[in-house]
Amino acid sequence: MKIIYCHHAQRDVNPKKLRSQDDDLTENGIKDAELVGEILANQKIDAIYTSNFYRCKKTAQIINRTLNVPIIEEERFNEVGSVEGEEWKDALQRNIDAIENIIEKYNDDATILCLTSGINLSAFVCWNLKLKPNKNFPFMGATNCAPITFYAPSEISFRERKFLRGINVLKEKKNKDFKIITPTAGERKSAILFELKAKTEQMEMFTNKLRREEYLSKLGQLERAQDLGEVETKKYLSNRLAIDIMQLIKDYCLCLDIPYDNVRTETALKLNEEQCIKNIVTYTERLFYLDINIQETLMLIYSTLVSYINYNDLIYNDIERTCVIVEEEEGSYFNGKYLYKLR
Secondary structure (H helix, E strand, O other): EEEEEOOOOOOOOOOOOOOOOOOEEOHHHHHHHHHHHHHHHHHHOOEEEEEHHHHHHHHHHHHHHHHOEEEOHHHHOOOOOOOOOOOOHHHHHHHHHHHHHHHHHOOOOOEEEEEEEEHHHHHHHHOOOOOOOOOOOOOOOOOOOOOOEEEOOOOOOOOHHHHOOOOOHHHHHHOOOOOOOOOHHHOOOOOOHHHHHHHHHHHHHOOOOHHHHHHHHHHHHHHHHHHHOOOHHHHHHHHEEEEEEEHHHHHHHHHHHOOHOOOOOOOOOOOOOHHHHHHHHHHHHHHOOOOHHHHHHHHHHHHHHHHHHHHOOOHHHHHHOOOEEEOOOOOHHHHHOOEEOOO
């Protein structure tokens, strides 16, 4: 199934630059919407969903002159900030809920056009990568009236797919009985970056005892944690995080053809936990920028990770050895899905 996100056409803002939800479209905006209608004419669109705002509804109506499909208003696609007191993560979630409800209503081969505001692109990316909305999720924007196609994600999560290693071997083993999903380089890169960002946020969360207990409770491991004691529990969670982050760095190097040995280092500064987390968060944010030295930034993340490992009295060599993805000898093609495990 295809979900096509589209920012509304250019809005006509008054001379005082005061914006209103009732703003009309400019002449250029109308022309852009007409052009998008022509572009999407061969896409076999099944329906158009639009926010309640006039600029979105009018954009949808102009595009639909060519498509001639049902137009459905969806309040949850309204712009962030339109609900009084709403937090960023809640705005993301209501958009995601709307997308998932739409998917439930149509067949797998359907194509749906969604007209909404620019910042809501963040929600579509969050949904497509199966990420949990949070207050630190990046704000994204889109060009006026520029369609962006998203494919409904498979039921396999990113960490279960482990598609980054052995992918050529999988292609060789593919036969008519198995359907192997090969993501694009861009999908791999984006998935890794957002997963890495999520892990850095967990680092901050795990410094708080109550947040640790809340996390372990969701995993069904709270009783075990209470048996281990507070110190060992934090060490256990820190070890899991270190393994995940190290693996993501390896995956990202592989994705960009950067030799892992050029990034890996056992040298680290003597930093406390707060400094380690602050640095890792900062360096991870840099990876989202265009004009950066990626290899150098990955080295900084890795070096700081080693500092984090040392501070928490973890064993670096054990973590390094654990971070090797290997193909399962059996069950790799279960139901046409290829799976990997951490050894």
